[in-house]
Amino acid sequence: MASALSEKLSRIVKEMRGQARITEANVADMMREVRLALLEADVALPVVRDFVARVKEKALGQEVVGSLTPGQVLVSVVNRELAATMGQGVADINLAAQPPAVILMAGLQGAGKTTTTAKLAKHLIEKRKKKVLTVSGDVYRPAAIEQLKTVTKQAGAEWFPSTPDQKPVDIAHAALDYARKRHFDVLLVDTAGRLAIDEALMLEIKQLHATLNPVETLFVVDAMQGQDAINTAKAFKEALPLTGIILTKMDGDSRGGAALSVRAITGAPIKFAGVSEKIDGLEVFDAERHAGRILGMGDIVALVEQVTAGVDMAQAQRLAAKVKSGEGFDLDDFLDQIRQMKKMGGLSSFMDKLPSAMAAKASEADLSRAEKDIKRKEGIICSMTPLERRKPDVIKATRKRRIAAGAGVHVQEVNRLLKEFEQMQGMMKKMKGGGLMKMMKRMGG
Numbered sequence: 001m002a003s004a005l006s007e008k009l010s011r012i013v014k015e016m017r018g019q020a021r022i023t024e025a026n027v028a029d030m031m032r033e034v035r036l037a038l039l040e041a042d043v044a045l046p047v048v049r050d051f052v053a054r055v056k057e058k059a060l061g062q063e064v065v066g067s068l069t070p071g072q073v074l075v076s077v078v079n080r081e082l083a084a085t086m087g088q089g090v091a092d093i094n095l096a097a098q099p100p101a102v103i104l105m106a107g108l109q110g111a112g113k114t115t116t117t118a119k120l121a122k123h124l125i126e127k128r129k130k131k132v133l134t135v136s137g138d139v140y141r142p143a144a145i146e147q148l149k150t151v152t153k154q155a156g157a158e159w160f161p162s163t164p165d166q167k168p169v170d171i172a173h174a175a176l177d178y179a180r181k182r183h184f185d186v187l188l189v190d191t192a193g194r195l196a197i198d199e200a201l202m203l204e205i206k207q208l209h210a211t212l213n214p215v216e217t218l219f220v221v222d223a224m225q226g227q228d229a230i231n232t233a234k235a236f237k238e239a240l241p242l243t244g245i246i247l248t249k250m251d252g253d254s255r256g257g258a259a260l261s262v263r264a265i266t267g268a269p270i271k272f273a274g275v276s277e278k279i280d281g282l283e284v285f286d287a288e289r290h291a292g293r294i295l296g297m298g299d300i301v302a303l304v305e306q307v308t309a310g311v312d313m314a315q316a317q318r319l320a321a322k323v324k325s326g327e328g329f330d331l332d333d334f335l336d337q338i339r340q341m342k343k344m345g346g347l348s349s350f351m352d353k354l355p356s357a358m359a360a361k362a363s364e365a366d367l368s369r370a371e372k373d374i375k376r377k378e379g380i381i382c383s384m385t386p387l388e389r390r391k392p393d394v395i396k397a398t399r400k401r402r403i404a405a406g407a408g409v410h411v412q413e414v415n416r417l418l419k420e421f422e423q424m425q426g427m428m429k430k431m432k433g434g435g436l437m438k439m440m441k442r443m444g445g
């Protein structure tokens with residue numbers, strides 16, 4: 001995903017190449033860009049200020065060890081802080097209440113409340129095995145009541161009728177009563193939204209809250225809303241004790257900066273993300289992944305690789321040309337690749353470039369094992385004759401034994417390497433140059 005921030009950081013990371021520590025001087029430039037980029041992603045100014053100050057504090061004085069660059073260290077601090085601000089871990093819907101557990105849905109008209117109510121009903125039925133009732137308190141728009149009826153049916157939940165001549169609080173009482181008598185586990189209450197915040201609306205939803213005493217009060221907000229999300233979030237936070245946020249329309253092309261603002265302003269965890277108009281388009285919110293989206297982390301990872309690795313583009317081009325011309329990818333090329341990997345500063349530094357969730361999966365032990373593995377592979381290929389490297393087909397049992405002895409490994413390891421090489425060769429053939437160049441460009445700029 002291309003993003004303005006990654007482009008800007010790219011430039012600064014390049015400028016920072018070779019510096020040994022994050023200092024006031026070099027962090028200032030980067031933070032200025034981070035700040036601009038967050039604003040471009042529609043994060044609210046006070047949230048940006050606060051965020052930038054925090055990152056700066058965490059980053060300052062950080063030692064830049066091994067083959068890492070200050071830029072790289074800073075990128076990972078920014079990413080980690082972004083994820084932390086948006087809330088780590090998964091916070092599923094709280095249903096710890098005397099049944100029925102009431103969930104109140106709040107938000108502006110068009111935010112996706114009704115759709116999300118049905119999505120949530122489906123989630124609770126399927127994932128939590130709950131018996132779910134929905135009701136609409138939107139007495140201003142008969143169409144909204146009908147809409148809830150339709151989507152509730154799609155979700156496989158039951159819908160409690162309401163009419164425009166009723167008062168929302170009366171509807172709430174009746175639905176609650178019905179839910180108790182029929183032993184529903186959950187009552188989802190959709191509410192009226194206006195196009196903008198108004199006093200009457202806020203008063204009404206406050207009254208509903210007092211009547212229903214919900215275990216969850218969820219603020220539904222459109223991720224595409226950008227800067228406006230802040231004022232909406234403020235108004236709803238002042239009116240209601242929000243327990244969670246659902247960000248809708250995350251399938252849109254916004255950078256999703258609203259997530260950071262809304263989370264910071266309400267203090268409530270972002271529980272789910274709406275990712276399509278369809279009834280099953282609801283996902284548990286993943287802060288790490290979303291940080292990546294705001295930052296354009298994929299690009300940053302590639303760019304950081306480029307900075308530390310100094311991938312040899314001439315060599316990559318030779319390789320691409322070779323594959324394209326139909327010449328085979330041979331063990332010499334495979335060795336080059338292994339060496340590129342080593343040049344990048346080994347696997348442990350490589351892992352530092354990945355989003356932390358991914359990196360966390362690989363333990364220290366895994367990494368040192370993987371690094372030893374690279375060294376062994378290099379040793380094996382170096383024990384081969386030039387002919388063997390160019391034409392691996394000639395490597396039969398006797399040659400394998402000689403190579404293994406030369407590299408000080410078991411024959412099985414030689415076999416494993418040859419197999420891996422074959423897989424890589426197959427992949428290269430499929431790529432036919434064009435795809436390969438693209439990949440190399442990503443790696444090497």
Ligand code: GDP
Pocket residue numbers: 107108109110111112113114115116193248249250251252273274275276277281
């Ligand atoms: P409400 O006024 O807050 O109840 O909003 P609705 O539930 O009626 O949704 C408004 C519009 O947004 C509808 O056209 C929905 O289909 C659409 N919508 C809701 N959630 C999502 C989402 O996660 N992704 C997309 N693409 N559209 C959504």
